[in-house]
Amino acid sequence: MAYAATHEIGHLLLGPRHSALGIMQAVWKEADYRNMAQHWLGFNAAELAAMRQAAATGDRLASLR
Numbered sequence: 504m505a506y507a508a509t510h511e512i513g514h515l516l517l518g519p520r521h522s523a524l525g526i527m528q529a530v531w532k533e534a535d536y537r538n539m540a541q542h543w544l545g546f547n548a549a550e551l552a553a554m555r556q557a558a559a560t561g562d563r564l565a566s567l568r
C-alpha cells in the first residue's frame with residue numbers, strides 16, 4: 504500500500520509518465536514485490552532529480568520534459 508501511494512505521489516510531482524524500472528513502472532512484476540519486501544524498490548536517479556527540482560521550484564515536470 505505504501506508503494507502504491509508513493510507511486511501516485513510520484514505522478515503528482517513527475518506527471519503521467521511511467522519508467523521501465525523501479526517504483527514508477529506502470530505494472531510491477533513479481534521481482535518488484537520481492538524488492539518491496541526488502542525495501543529496494545525506489546525512484547531512479549532522473550526521477551529523484553526531477554522531484555528535487557520540482558520541490559525546490561514548484562515547477563512540476565521540471566526536468567523530465
Ligand SMILES: [Zn+2]
Nearest residue numbers: 510514521529
Ligand atoms: Zn502510474
